[in-house]
Amino acid sequence: MLFKQVYDYIMTRIERGDWNIHDKLPSIRLLALELEVNRLTVFKAYQLLKKNGKVYVKEKSGYYVSPADSSANCSVNRSVNSAQFLNEHDLNRTPERYTVQRNCKMSDIHRVAAVYQFSQALIDPNLLPNLFLSEYVKKVFDIYPKLMGTYSTPQGDAELREVLCQYLINHYQIHLHPSEVLITTGAQQAIDLLSRMFIRPMDAILVERPTYCAAIDVFRGQGARLIPVNISPNGYDLDKVESLMKQYRPRFFYMNPTFHNPTGYTLPASQRKQLVELAEQYRCLLIEDDAFQDMYFDKRPPEPLFTYDTEGWVVYLRSFCKYVAPGLRICAVFGRKSVIEPLITAKSLADNGTPLVTQKIFIHYFQSERMQQHLAKLRIALQIRRDIMEEELTLAPIDWKWVTPNGGLNLWLQLPETVPVSTLLDECLRQAIAFLPGQICDPLNEMQSWIRLSYSFVNEEQLRIGIRQLATIAQSIQSREIRC
Secondary structure: OHHHHHHHHHHHHHHOOOOOOOOEOOOHHHHHHHHOOOHHHHHHHHHHHHHOOOEEEEOOOEEEEOOOOOOOOOOOOOOOOHHHHHOOOOOOOOOOOOOOOOOOOHHHHHOOOOOEEOOOOOOOHHHOOHHHHHHHHHHHHHHOOOHHHOOOOOOOOHHHHHHHHHHHHHHHOOOOOHHHEEEEEOHHHHHHHHHHHHOOOOOEEEEEEOOOHHHHHHHHHOOOEEEEEEOEOOEOOHHHHHHHHHHHOOOEEEEOOOOOOOOOOOOOHHHHHHHHHHHHHHOOEEEEEEOOOOOEOOOOOOOOHHHHOOOOOEEEEEEOOOOOOHHHOEEEEEOOHHHHHHHHHHHHHHOOOOOHHHHHHHHHHHOOHHHHHHHHHHHHHHHHHHHHHHHHHHHOOOOOEEOOOOEOOEEEEEOOOOOOHHHHHHHHHHOOEEOEEHHHHOOOOOOOOEEEEEOOOOOHHHHHHHHHHHHHHHHHHHHHHHHO
16 A cells, blocks of 8 residues: 555665654655655554654654664574584573564575575585686786776776677677666666666556565665566566556566576566567566576576567666676666666766776676586586475475476475464574575565575585475474464
8 A cells, every 4th residue: 555655665764864763754744745645645654653663743743753773673693603503512502593573684684604505596606617717817917907007987898898789689689789788786786776767756666576675675765666566487467567557657667587586487488578568658667687597497588578679668687797706796787878878877976887807807708618618517507406406395294385497596485384484584594594585575575485595505415405404494393383
């Protein structure tokens, strides 16, 4: 409901420090004017804030930020070292308790030390071309001896933009010019820049449900109204998408249609062209976040939505470094000049350009024959790890469900009602096992029976041990729940 969106908007501004303890909040009339909503909507939001102890009222004065610690949404006890915990043999010792509260963020879970790391969608560093890449570092400094003495341009290195532009032309026969490419420091920065450029307070945007949880935080930070679009193994309900576009006239639709994060689903080719047509019809920008395009197992995924775009309604974010060297943080934003030029201005204010060193290192490895050899081997290694995770989950005496992903790094697992996710996460973190609760990937914050397991970061032995331990913990919880 709309008043809950206003509630979230006010809470976001309190949490980021725009309004501090005992600060007076805008009047109902002023906030309604600012957000272009009915006064009753703002009144309901303030009443809910008051009920939850986030604000208090001074008679004939207005609403004020409560002195209660409203920003303490997530509490994670990290004082136990995971390795020490695993080696603890003193049965009389009661381990300190990890707790992850309802509004916990992905970064809070990542900060907890874990031996069995299933929460991070990263590739095992042992699978990356570390030694070979180091040779390219030396080569780059031989070619560009003064590399450390200068900045990149805000738009990104011209040579890299030319290479990536030619890559898309060769693969997808797209008419593209290097001026229509922007290099950002990872896809996260691209999402942030786009949200700053396009979102005003209470603007409606479409997001998948579930979706990449960090994007949810970015959009909420800009005060957006998140309108969910359910994604399934068969894609979207396009009639519903059209209805939402018609009703809300959203600023954009943020999507991850290829080996979707967190579900692993892939939007069928038949829907991609139709989505672009809907975007043109309702003037809704499509932001296509494509981090796993090359991480396919059985066959290549459908071509990006960007390949169907002729009118400039798709912005294509292509991450290239997850499967080469995540530390390089190279993402390319492809789009028409009407989008790219304002983004260049925003990028120059953010950091004045992605480091030139990382761009040059990447460009030479990206063009090498070794790159394609590495990708072929990596796909096999990741498929093996996916199969191991599925095998161990199948052997476990738990009625959990999932759809086998055909690429990417994640498996989206539905737990039975007898295994509450919050209890499972708490117990797993105590035993150095980390995963991502599905609730934080849900723009409605309701998907409480799902978890995301990343099979890409730990080695094969750790994968087997970790999933077996997770299953043992789940079985123990299930037995307790049934008895109760």
